[in-house]
Amino acid sequence: MNTSSQAIGNEQLDLAIQTGKLNLWYGTFQALFDVDLDIKQGIITSLIGPSGCGKSTFLRSINRINERLGYVRIDGSINVFGNNIYAPGVELVQVRKQIGMVFQRPNPLPISIRDNVLFGYNLHSEGKRAERSEQDDIAEDALRQVLLWDKVKDRLNSKATELSLEEQQKLCIARLLPVKPGLLLMDEPCSALDPKGTEAVEELIWELRGKYTILIVTHNMAQARRASEECIFMLMGKVVEHTATEDMFVTPGKQETADYIEGRYG
Numbered sequence: 001m002n003t004s005s006q007a008i009g010n011e012q013l014d015l016a017i018q019t020g021k022l023n024l025w026y027g028t029f030q031a032l033f034d035v036d037l038d039i040k041q042g043i044i045t046s047l048i049g050p051s052g053c054g055k056s057t058f059l060r061s062i063n064r065i066n067e068r069l070g071y072v073r074i075d076g077s078i079n080v081f082g083n084n085i086y087a088p089g090v091e092l093v094q095v096r097k098q099i100g101m102v103f104q105r106p107n108p109l110p111i112s113i114r115d116n117v118l119f120g121y122n123l124h125s126e127g128k129r130a131e132r133s134e135q136d137d138i139a140e141d142a143l144r145q146v147l148l149w150d151k152v153k154d155r156l157n158s159k160a161t162e163l164s165l166e167e168q169q170k171l172c173i174a175r176l177l178p179v180k181p182g183l184l185l186m187d188e189p190c191s192a193l194d195p196k197g198t199e200a201v202e203e204l205i206w207e208l209r210g211k212y213t214i215l216i217v218t219h220n221m222a223q224a225r226r227a228s229e230e231c232i233f234m235l236m237g238k239v240v241e242h243t244a245t246e247d248m249f250v251t252p253g254k255q256e257t258a259d260y261i262e263g264r265y266g
Contacts, residue, residue: 100176106168166197
């Protein structure tokens with residue numbers, strides 16, 4: 001998989017994700033309908049909508065997690081940085097190296113903080129592990145990027161599961177960074193956190209913008225408004241509206257969007 005966005009036409013250089021007539025079925029149940037989206041590089045885009053509207057299904061389609069279920073069928077295209085990730089011959093390892101995924105609950109491995117950060121990096125090293133000093137630098141850089149280094153630098157050999165939930169979630173983000181993904185997918189990354197932890201992770205997400213393209217699913221509309229630059233509203237498996245976040249919350253273009261934002265359903 002060629003991960004260079006330079007390989008595509010100039011008019012598409014600023015796009016991280018481009019979907020065309022994307023449909024998805026769980027068995028006979030259709031969960032996504034003709035999803036056409038252009039998601040820009042280097043910004044934070046939020047996905048909002050009521051439960052069951054297809055947000056997480058769409059997110060998981062982008063790194064091909066859905067296909068682990070044998071009864072899932074997908075039609076249409078998903079291009080990530082100009083490459084069709086469902087094209088014949090595309091290697092899943094390369095897809096998931098370029099596209100990091102953060103889940104609702106932190107899922108650190110029951111090993112040290114240091115080894116957690118380096119886990120993906122070593123997995124993708126194909127037997128050519130870096131020297132210890134280089135690995136230390138890689139771990140430090142990732143932990144600094146997620147604003148965690150100062151808190152954990154003196155206990156890197158402690159178990160990651162001993163960290164607070166907020167710190168665990170930051171660590172799970174740090175674990176993605178050494179393999180240099182271009183895209184970070186976040187599925188309700190603050191749902192297991194208290195308000196203080198939520199604020200800290202939102203601050204981190206904002207710090208990472210520009211370095212990475214971030215697509216975040218959230219039920220929290222206040223969070224979507226605070227922590228994203230563009231917003232997508234989905235309803236019953238369809239994209240209703242995609243616009244600048246502030247425009248969506250101040251002057252939504254569709255009545256369905258206004259009804260949802262004003263709490264009339266969902």
